[in-house]
Amino acid sequence: MEPEIQSAYNSELQRLEKTAAEIESQLQTLEGIPRYYGDDLTEQALDNIRESQRQALTIAGPEPYFGRLDFEEEGHDQPVPLYIGKVGVENIETGELLVIDWRAPVASMFYSFTGGDEPATYDSPDGLIQGLIYLKRNLVIRKQILQRVVDAYERGGENLAVADEFLLYRLGENKDNKLRDIVSTIQEEQDKIIRSAKNLALVIQGVAGSGKTTVALHRLAFLLYQYRENVRAERMIIFAPNSMFLDYISSVLPELGVGGIQQTTFTDWTLDLLDQEVSMTDPAERLTEWFAIGENRPTLTNEAPGRWKGSLHFKQLLDEQLQAYETTFVPEADFTPWEGATLRHRTVREWFHTEYKHYPLAKRRERVHARIKRWMEMELDKVWEVHLKKDYKKSGSAKLKTYFKLWPAHTPFTLYKLFVSELEEMPEALRKSSAKSFKKKKVELEDLAPLLYIRDRLHGIDGNDVFDHTVIDEAQDFSPFQIAVLNDRTRGKSFTILGDLSQGIHAYQGIRDWQEFLGLFGEDDSAFFRLDRSYRSTMEIIHFANVILERSGEPVTLAKPVFRSGEKVVVHAVTPDHRLETIRRSLEHLRSGESSTVAVIARTDEEAREIHEYLAEQGIETTLIHSGQRQYRGGLSVLPVYLSKGLEFDAVLLTDVDSTRYELNPQDAKLLYVGCTRALHHLWLLHTGEVSPLISDLSDDIYTPELPIT
Numbered sequence: 061m062e063p064e065i066q067s068a069y070n071s072e073l074q075r076l077e078k079t080a081a082e083i084e085s086q087l088q089t090l091e092g093i094p095r096y097y098g099d100d101l102t103e104q105a106l107d108n109i110r111e112s113q114r115q116a117l118t119i120a121g122p123e124p125y126f127g128r129l130d131f132e133e134e135g136h137d138q139p140v141p142l143y144i145g146k147v148g149v150e151n152i153e154t155g156e157l158l159v160i161d162w163r164a165p166v167a168s169m170f171y172s173f174t175g176g177d178e179p180a181t182y183d184s185p186d187g188l189i190q191g192l193i194y195l196k197r198n199l200v201i202r203k204q205i206l207q208r209v210v211d212a213y214e215r216g217g218e219n220l221a222v223a224d225e226f227l228l229y230r231l232g233e234n235k236d237n238k239l240r241d242i243v244s245t246i247q248e249e250q251d252k253i254i255r256s257a258k259n260l261a262l263v264i265q266g267v268a269g270s271g272k273t274t275v276a277l278h279r280l281a282f283l284l285y286q287y288r289e290n291v292r293a294e295r296m297i298i299f300a301p302n303s304m305f306l307d308y309i310s311s312v313l314p315e316l317g318v319g320g321i322q323q324t325t326f327t328d329w330t331l332d333l334l335d336q337e338v339s340m341t342d343p344a345e346r347l348t349e350w351f352a353i354g355e356n357r358p359t360l361t362n363e364a365p366g367r368w369k370g371s372l373h374f375k376q377l378l379d380e381q382l383q384a385y386e387t388t389f390v391p392e393a394d395f396t397p398w399e400g401a402t403l404r405h406r407t408v409r410e411w412f413h414t415e416y417k418h419y420p421l422a423k424r425r426e427r428v429h430a431r432i433k434r435w436m437e438m439e440l441d442k443v444w445e446v447h448l449k450k451d452y453k454k455s456g457s458a459k460l461k462t463y464f465k466l467w468p469a470h471t472p473f474t475l476y477k478l479f480v481s482e483l484e485e486m487p488e489a490l491r492k493s494s495a496k497s498f499k500k501k502k503v504e505l506e507d508l509a510p511l512l513y514i515r516d517r518l519h520g521i522d523g524n525d526v527f528d529h530t531v532i533d534e535a536q537d538f539s540p541f542q543i544a545v546l547n548d549r550t551r552g553k554s555f556t557i558l559g560d561l562s563q564g565i566h567a568y569q570g571i572r573d574w575q576e577f578l579g580l581f582g583e584d585d586s587a588f589f590r591l592d593r594s595y596r597s598t599m600e601i602i603h604f605a606n607v608i609l610e611r612s613g614e615p616v617t618l619a620k621p622v623f624r625s626g627e628k629v630v631v632h633a634v635t636p637d638h639r640l641e642t643i644r645r646s647l648e649h650l651r652s653g654e655s656s657t658v659a660v661i662a663r664t665d666e667e668a669r670e671i672h673e674y675l676a677e678q679g680i681e682t683t684l685i686h687s688g689q690r691q692y693r694g695g696l697s698v699l700p701v702y703l704s705k706g707l708e709f710d711a712v713l714l715t716d717v718d719s720t721r722y723e724l725n726p727q728d729a730k731l732l733y734v735g736c737t738r739a740l741h742h743l744w745l746l747h748t749g750e751v752s753p754l755i756s757d758l759s760d761d762i763y764t765p766e767l768p769i770t
């Protein structure tokens with residue numbers, strides 16, 4: 061080690077010891093105080109504070125910080141070293157800030173500063189603060205051991221793009237089973253999104269591997285810190301495409317010290333709100349249909365059920381039907397419980413349409429009914445003759461029952477069923493297939509937003525069910541109708557909506573253009589971001605995947621790789637007789653290296669099952685991922701390509717990349733693009749027949765046809 065580096069290392073070692081000792085001593089003190097389980101509110105509050113301090117210090121303990129920034133604020137005469145970590149740590153006695161929380165305003169410079177001698181700035185609660193940066197240093201600490209010290213910038217030094225060196229070091233690591241936090245290497249363009257103001261609908265278009273999911277999770281941690289007076293974790297929600305994906309991302313928030321955020325799928329969440337009145341048709345059926353090969357696949361048009369029922373036009377038609385339903389809600393008859401007492405229809409209408417107008421329909425019905433009952437009781441009080449009063453009471457109650465029966469009493473589902481059956485504008489085939497499922501109380505994904513919309517119009521939205529912030533991952537597969545119902549349930553349009561149109565493999569239900577969502581919020585309440593740099597895969601893999609996108613025939617933004625070079629992508633031809641054996645040998649080779657997660661990605665469910673079975677017969681244990689899967693296990697997986705979205709693996713082996721399975725059309729191009737961009741370090745593709753036109757005739761510098769195994 062050079063003397064300068066040695067001295068930097070030694071001084072960091074001392075600093076680490078000092079910080080670690082302080083954390084340890086604070087933890088010991090806290091652990092010495094027994095938990096409080098009594099009823100005293102002040103004691104409870106103090107106990108809560110101690111508990112969150114304990115949790116924060118437990119996170120800080122093994123890796124107290126990851127960065128150092130020496131900053132001289134304007135008007136001061138020397139730089140102060142700021143250590144940045146996942147949670148802030150203060151010396152209890154002196155008040156000295158030993159570690160600054162990465163979410164604090166001053167820490168933003170650690171991410172936004174990318175070199176140069178110009179002054180740096182950050183937004184503080186007191187306004188813009190300016191000053192000079194003297195040093196930006198990355199530190200790797202594991203289990204309180206200082207492993208690496210890398211200077212990314214030193215004022216007056218040579219500063220050779222070392223900022224990227226640390227990022228490359230982190231990206232080159234193999235991944236374990238779960239997505240991880242990236243606090244130490246958040247990039248400038250990601251940081252802007254993370255720190256955006258709360259009351260904005262952020263729509264993020266990001267290429268595969270650009271960190272969208274990761275950034276959204278860090279944004280939640282930021283919002284909880286920055287707006288702690290106004291937001292609560294239990295009132296934040298993440299919508300993800302399936303339960304397995306939720307499991308895959310489940311480590312990031314706890315790593316960031318955040319717990320309690322709701323995490324669900326749109327289907328589970330809506331079915332709960334609908335009190336399970338309906339159930340879903342088997343989603344696997346539709347997936348098999350849309351991801352079938354060649355001519356077995358339905359044609360994609362705006363009349364596809366998901367597109368049609370997910371549109372704002374359908375919402376508008378439902379609105380009109382709801383309005384008509386509301387106008388005819390009050391029965392046209394007067395109510396006469398006995399001779400001489402009549403409640404006029406127009407009076408009831410007046411109550412319903414004017415006095416109780418601010419209530420949702422079902423509540424209004426309840427209120428008006430209660431008032432009619434009260435009216436009847438008051439009329440009865442006017443009768444003095446005891447016998448007559450008794451008779452009137454009896455007959456009045458019977459008449460009231462009959463009268464109330466004239467009032468419609470729909471549930472969200474019965475009303476929706478009625479509306480759909482009456483909606484002539486709906487394509488005939490769709491109306492028929494819907495009616496058929498509705499008979500069995502079964503619905504499709506695209507029925508959930510309309511059902512929830514009707515439910516909310518009938519019953520209103522409970523204030524406790526409104527979110528402080530809503531995250532929607534893989535949002536390209538959402539419909540405008542879904543976003544609209546979520547907007548009704550999200551305070552201040554506070555959204556993070558992220559996705560990639562180039563990965564829109566569920567185009568039969570999703571959007572074609574982000575404008576379909578942005579239009580819902582208006583310009584002042586929304587912001588659009590692009591993330592074009594891909595962090596997941598090597599340059600070779602990204603260049604290869606970009607070729608597929610270029611051939612998709614759709615307007616696309618190509619991913620820009622970070623400068624991380626790996627081995628060439630392999631595209632290898634096998635004879636049908638050797639297909640399975642080559643898959644096995646390739647898998648064995650890939651897993652024998654450093655890769656801890658390897659996936660065999662097949663084109664269809666059936667092919668995935670066949671490969672899984674074959675490997676099991678050969679004594680190789682793999683996890684077969686299917687659409688109902690709830691847990692992500694990592695290790696060796698076999699899965700159909702459409703289920704690979706959102707996941708990542710050290711090595712990917714794509715099978716049957718033939719011209720019959722991946723044709724030259726946007727839909728297949730997106731599928732193949734998704735499959736290829738799952739790989740971090742190694743990407744191999746096998747084909748038995750003619751290779752897919754999406755990757756045919758490539759130049760030699762993009763791929764190699766040779767399998768690197770003997």
Ligand SMILES: Nc1ncnc2c1ncn2[C@@H]1O[C@H](COP(=O)(O)OP(=O)(O)OP(=O)(O)O)[C@@H](O)[C@H]1O
Pocket residue numbers: 227230231235239240241242245246247250266267268269270271272273274275560563595596705706707708737
């Ligand atoms: N700034 C960063 N520093 C280190 N790693 C990063 C950074 N940004 C992203 N990554 C890594 O890149 C990979 C991809 O991230 P993520 O899954 O969040 O991307 P995505 O855009 O949601 O991907 P996709 O759309 O392809 O599913 C992850 O391994 C993540 O840890």
